[in-house]
Amino acid sequence: MAYQGVDYYHLDELLSDEEKLVRDSVRDWVSERVIPVIDQHFRDATFPGELIPEMAELGLFGPTLPEEFGGAEIGDVAYGLAMQELERGDSGMRSFASVQSALVMYPIYTWGSEEQKRTLLPKLARAEIIGAFGLTEPDYGSDPGSMITTAKKVDGGYLLNGAKMWITNSTIADLHVVWAKLDGRVEGFLVEKGAKGLSAPETKGKWSLRASVTGEIILQDVFVPEEMRLPEAHGLKCPLMCLNQARYGIAWGVIGAAQACYDSSLNYSLTREQWGGPIARHQMIQDKLVEMMSEITKAQLLVWRLGKMKEAGTSTFRQVSLAKRNNCRMALETSRVARDIHGANGIADEYPIMRHMMNLESVYTYEGTHTMHTLIVGSDITGIDAYK
Amino acid sequence: MNIAVLVKLVPDTAAQIRLNSDHSWIETRDLNWVLSPYDEYAAEEALKTAEAQGGEVTAITYGSDASAEALRKALAMGAHKAVHVKKDGFTDLLGTANALANVLKDGGFDLIFAGYKATDDDCAAIGQMVATLLDIPCITEVNKLEVGDGTLTANREIEGGHEVVEAPLPCVITAQKGLNEPRYPSLKGIMMAKKKPIDVVEADDVAPRVETVSMGYPPERPAGKIVGEGVEAVPELVRLLREEARVID
Structure with a gap:
């Protein structure tokens, strides 16, 4: 089917x-x-x-x-x-x-x-060049403003020093958008593969996003010519605006993962027989299926409305935070319930459940953790920043 | 080269079809509609031919307002323009073929593609009927095609083998699985399709001569059969798989 x-x-x-x-x-x-x-x-x-x-x-x-x-x-x-x-x-x-x-x-x-x-x-x-985005550092994740990667003005360009971590595609990227502090202010630089002093080792041992490459970007006196600096990007708000774009896509994306888990759960519970009939006839299974499906429906309405506001140019980053926060949690919980419905089969890769669940553990915290998005919306409705 | 492709919107082939309350027609509510899969092969071959030889592809469909969705899919795949031959209510096959032929006859088409059948009614007739009405050759169930200068060579799969057929242009080709790998409409193609023209032509109001009286569900599948046990049963099992179930060659 x-x-x-x-x-x-x-x-x-x-x-x-x-x-x-x-x-x-x-x-x-x-x-x-x-x-x-x-x-x-x-x-x-x-x-x-x-x-x-x-x-x-x-x-x-x-x-x-x-x-x-x-x-x-x-x-x-x-x-x-x-x-x-x-x-x-x-x-x-x-x-x-x-x-x-x-x-x-x-x-x-x-x-x-x-x-x-x-x-x-x-x-x-056309994907003739593959890009990566370097903001997060080993010691600065939720607090990117305290980054220690620096750019120093030299003749004809800049010298970059520092290290970025948890960078999707870093090992295969032809072009890295690297955020670094120039005289204390965050600025954007385009660092090309092969630049002297640049290395991008892979991060091994992930139990999540295994079908995606993650690595570091290590910069040791990497020269970036003047024309490869983003001339109009000044301040931390720029990388945060990028994250806002990505979070918007994530808020939609995780609905897909949740739907895959729900779809598999519905099919499984209709075909898996115990005590002479499908497990879908049990009240507790129906409760789980209805809960999953109704949470997916709510998440769909949330992002549709957010999308309409984004198209009209009226959405705020706080509204994006709300959707990213809500939908990632929804998807992660949906995957866990799906794993439960599938019983032992839920852990086997004959079904997509465990893969999605493990992936969603990353999606739940990357591009702003669940907690950070709580605090962003919390600060908006109370007027009090709780994270500083 | 001026190419037409006849397309039809059909219920998703994976959909569970239910009948309406008086069993006069299928229940269309909540159905997901798609471009008939064989029409996708037809559209892909039309586009490939136009890309190789130069020229334009016109997608043509017949039916109600809703059926125009088939045209949007063909335009999103890359067809240059479309004609919607509009008609509400039921028409029989000849009525449909007549309406399409009326549009095609003045179009100056060198090649007309269609799926060899639509996956809803399984009639496998429109391509042949249109060719007859236009008095041009028709090659059915084509799974390989080479278009030359004013002529074409087509490969048809037949029972137990295949045949190679030649015909002059203009010609109607009905597409069988294997003819090509239909492209996915690209995001750019989908957005460009919005700007492409769809001509709407009202079909003549001809009373159908064939009427659907009632519809029914297929009989329940009979229970499986056990052909024997152990090694001795294998030849009979293989024979049945080949000759009855036709799942192996």
């Missing part, structure tokens, strides 16, 4: 034809190209790099950008739906697209020079 998403509240009626076509095209691609190979990649801790050209062909990198820069000019709701379908495959696939689009193409488009935009964005859209 081909996969059909959850649509208990007929939310399809809220979507335009284009939005539905985007969703269905990415959904079909994920069903036919990602799902058949993803478990082996997850086992082997490898990224399905062979799928990158197909993702580019579909237009999954920087799709909201203008056509002249390689984008498709899709709206934020359509973008969200694409992220949802990718993450139905695997959070690693969605992470790859998020990094390329929201964390690499977005800052170049927003703060880059005309030259940087013209030369880099179309290549990033």
Whole structure:
């Protein structure tokens, strides 16, 4: 039976034809190209790099950008739906697209020079160059403003020193967007693969996002020419704005992972027989299924409304925090309940449950932990910052 | 090269089909609709041919307002323009073929593609009927195609083998599985499709001569059969798998 998403509240009626076509095209691609190979990649801790050209062909990198820069000019709701379908495959696939689009193409488009935009964005859209985003440091995660990576002005450019950690795609990236302090202020730099003094070792031993590569970016007197600095990016708010873009995609994406877990749970409980009948006839199983499905429905409404506000230019980063926080928790809890419904089978990779659950453990804390998003919204409604 | 592709919107092939209360038609509420899978092969071959030879692809569908979704999918795949032959209510096959042929006859098409059948009614007739009405050749269930200068060579799978057929242009080709690997509509293609024109043509109001009187569910599957035990049963099992179930060659 081909996969059909959850649509208990007929939310399809809220979507335009284009939005539905985007969703269905990415959904079909994920069903036919990602799902058949993803478990082996997850086992082997490898990224399905062979799928990158197909993702580019579909237009999954920087799709909201203008056509002249390689984008498709899709709206934020359509973008969200694409992220949802990718993450139905695997959070690693969605992470790859998020990094390329929201964390690499977005800052170049927003703060880059005309030259940087013209030369880099179309290549990033075609995935001829793969990007990474370096903000987090070993000792500065939720508190990026205290970063110790520095840039020093030298003749013709800058010298960068420091280390970044938990960087998606760092080992395979051709271009790193690195945030560093220049005279005490956070600035953005484009560091190319092969630069002298740059290394990007892989972070081994992850039990999450195994079908996605994660590594460090180590900078030892790395020279960045003047024209590779993002000329308009000044201050910590810039990387935070990038994260805001990525969080928006995550709020949609995790619904895909939750739907995969729900879909598997519903099918499993209808076919798994105990005491002479399907376990779906038991009240406690129905309670779990209804709870999962109703939480998914609420999450869908939340991001649809957020997307509409984002398209209108009225959404705030705090509203994005609320959606990222709510939906990641929803997805993680859905995966845990799904694991319960599947019994022992829930831990085997014949079912997608454990893979999604392990992935969601990362998604729950990356791009701002659940706790940080609580404090962002908390500070907004009380007027009191609790995290400083 | 001027190419047309006939497309149809059908219920998702994975959908569980239910009948309406008086069993006169299927229950269409809550159904997910898709471009008929064989029409996807037809659309892909039309696009590939246009890309290789130059030219334009026109997607054409017949039916109610809702059926125009098939055109949007074809346009998103890359078709250049579309024609919606509009008609509400039930039409029989000949009525449909006539309406399509009326649009096709003045279009100057060198090639007309269609899926060899739609996956809802399984009639496998529209391509042949349209070709007959236009008085041009038709090659059905094609799984390989080479288009030359004013002529084409097609491969058809037949019982126990295959045949190679040649025909002059213009010609109708009905697509079988294996003809190609249909592309996924790209995000850019989907957004561009919005700007492409869809001509709406009202179909003649012809009363159908064939009527669907009632519909029913297939009989329940009979229980499985045990052909024997151990090694001795294998030849019979293989024979049944090959000849009856037709799941092995």
